[in-house]
Amino acid sequence: MLLVSTAIVIVLVGTAIGESRFDSLDDDQKAMLKMLHDTCIDESGADEALIQKAMKGDFAEDDKLKGAMDESGVPDMDTMVSMLPESMQERGGKMIGVCKSITGSSAPDTAMKLNQCFYKADPEYFFII
Incomplete structure (x- = not known):
């Protein structure tokens, strides 16, 4: 499975590619992010609606x-x-730096807590692949 956190930067990529935070990406970057997102959804079975909610905190x-x-x-x-x-x-690096020490009780729990931390660090810029 892909690390949504990794993508977020990898840890950082939303499904709403049209949003302003993605305006600076070229078409190839947007296509790559969409492919990563689709692969994560296929492998995890995650509900798209829950991902959209997570992108809003x-x-x-x-x-x-x-x-x-x-x-x-x-x-x-x-x-x-x-x-x-x-x-x-620069901005993504700051988000990641704030959350470097976050850990959870398991790998999936750590990934979830990292994304929660990324959101708290910069909710306006946070996105999930």
């Missing part, structure tokens, strides 16, 4: 939503930042 305690995040539980934050488009690295 309403994180459901749903195993499939948590399952949309990688089981390793130890995301590589530096890689996340480096995979962001250049136009998103």
Whole structure:
């Protein structure tokens, strides 16, 4: 499974590609993000409606939503930042830096808590792939 957090930067990519935070992305970047999103949905079975709610800060305690995040539980934050488009690295990097020490009781729980932290750090800029 893909780490939604990784994508978020990787940790960061929304399904609402038309939103202003994605205006600086070129068509290839938007297509890549959509492909990552679709793959995560297919592999996890996560409900699209729950993902949309999470993008607004309403994180459901749903195993499939948590399952949309990688089981390793130890995301590589530096890689996340480096995979962001250049136009998103500074702001996305700040979000990631604030949440580097977040851990949960399991890999999916860690991924969920990271996304909750990312949202709290910058709700206007937060998105899920």
